[in-house]
Amino acid sequence: MRNVAFVAPFYLPTTLRFLEAAAGLEGVRLGVITQEPVEKTPPSLRRRIAAVARVDDALSAEGIHAGLRQLSAELGGIDRLLGALEELQVPLGELRDALGLPGMGAEAARNFRDKARMKDVLRAHGLPCARHALVRDAAEALAFSADAGLPLIVKPPAGSGARGTFRVETPEQLRVAVAMSAPSADRPTLIEEFVGGDEHSFDAVSIGGQVMWHSINHYLPSPLEVLREPWIQWCVLLPREVDSPRYEEIRRVAGPALDALGMETGLSHMEWFRRPDGTVAISEVGARPPGAQFVTLISHAHDFDLYEAWARLLVFDAFDPPARPYAAGAAYLRGQGHGRVRRVAGLEKIAKDLGPLAVEWRLPRPGQARSASYEGEGYIIVRHPRTEVVEEALGRIITRVRVELDDGPST
Structure with missing residues (x-):
């Protein structure tokens, strides 16, 4: 039985999915360190958690350490320490170093967290970056x-x-x-x-410094373009042909880049560009699961649970590489203007049109405030064995569904 401490500063929807996955692992007693009141822990999750430590600052090494002392006293020691947020990786590394716990240490975590330091490391190893x-x-x-x-x-x-x-x-x-x-x-x-070209991600599982599995996504358009144009309803496409020769160059440099930065065992998220001349450039790399519903999207493309696989990887250093029977894609629904969601136009027609292609929906709700994130107010995930079918479905969604805010356009 392994005693695992999971740091979840806030009970955000995605954080709760990772928590549920960790709580469901056999052979694990899970303790949670959080800033949330204990009563905010969902009842279904509370029954599967061995202990909860509430701290004032679950994003700092000092606050997390206070929670660890409490959990260690209740559970009889801590064997693994994990958390999914980008902001947690350095303090978690510092505590693993100080307490002799397995997992990524502080020096490697800083290589991933500090983007200037990251590029210094990559360039020192002759790897392509801006x-x-x-x-x-x-x-x-x-x-x-x-x-x-x-x-x-x-x-x-x-x-x-x-x-x-x-x-x-x-x-x-x-x-x-x-x-x-x-x-x-x-x-x-x-x-x-500024690196021009098409932007992609390379999400990879490493064990013992070796890339065991990877997934490639296409951004349509790039996140920077989405930030510049708040009206864009953007998409991410996971082609089924992940082993295509067109990705040979990023596969060639991704492993050495992760090794140079210090990735041993974990899930990483690399953003990269393909320039018009076909060469690639690494933009930045995170030593944590990707955001923007990518974990959900990858799970649908591979017909498995990447949330559970990530938890198992960090707790037991184990991963069973899945096949990729589907292409998948997410269309992110974003309202124009300001204010709250008034209505979502085109949903009934697109739902009938998509049919079984749509495998997950999170729809904007009337009265919902406009999101401060580029992810928008909701999303629709589609999948199919053929990449071109998924790409065409994404185009239909973003051209036919419109999120109207109270100061937005009327019909």
Whole structure:
């Protein structure tokens, strides 16, 4: 029996799916460290959790350590420590190092979390990525732009999910973006060369430093484009042909990149570009499960539960690579304008049109506030054995379904 501590600062829907998966593993006694009141733990989950430690700050090493002391006293020690959020990976690594627990340590976690450090490591190993610099003021940013050219990308070094990321095309836009990020000597801003081309992800399971399995996604369009254009209802496509020769170059460099960054055993999320000339460039890599419903999407494409597989991987260092019998895709439903959802037009027709192609829906609800995330107010997931059928279905969804907000268009 293994005593496992799962850090879940907040009971977000995706976090609860990972928690449910970990709680369902045989041979595990699960303890949870959270900021949530104990009574907010869902009853179905509460029955399968051995202990809950409530702390004031479940995102810091100090707060998590306080929770670990409580769980250790109740469970008789802790064998594994895990959490799914990007922001948790460094404090979890620090605690694993300090307590002698298995799993990724702090140095490797920082390689993944600090995007400037990540690119330094990749370039030192001769791996393709955008040129970059950490700047402390507009003068340093303009000096970099004189060498690298425009456009450029401005982002926080420890960001995730394209949050706080801007594309700048003129010196004035660069000055404004840098000023908005308020850099300093202790808190510089990352700027990097803009890499044109198609954007993809490479999600991989590694055991003992070896890539055991991977999945490839297409962003339609790129997350940065989605952030720039709030009206876009975007899609992610998982082609069934994951072993196609067109992905040979990213398969060639992904394993060495993960190895250089220090990935031993875990699930990673790599974002990468295919340039118009066919070469690839790694954008950034996370040492955690992907967001934006990718875990759900990958689960549907492979007809298995990646939430459960991730938990089993981190607790038992075990993974059974699944086949990929389907292509799958997600269409993200985003309202235009501001305010709350008034209605969703086109749902009845698209539901009848899609039929069994649609395997999961999370629909915007009337009265729901506009999401602050680029994921939007809801999504529809489709799958089929043929990639072209999925791609065509995604196109139908985003052109026929419209989320109307109270200040949005009326029919």
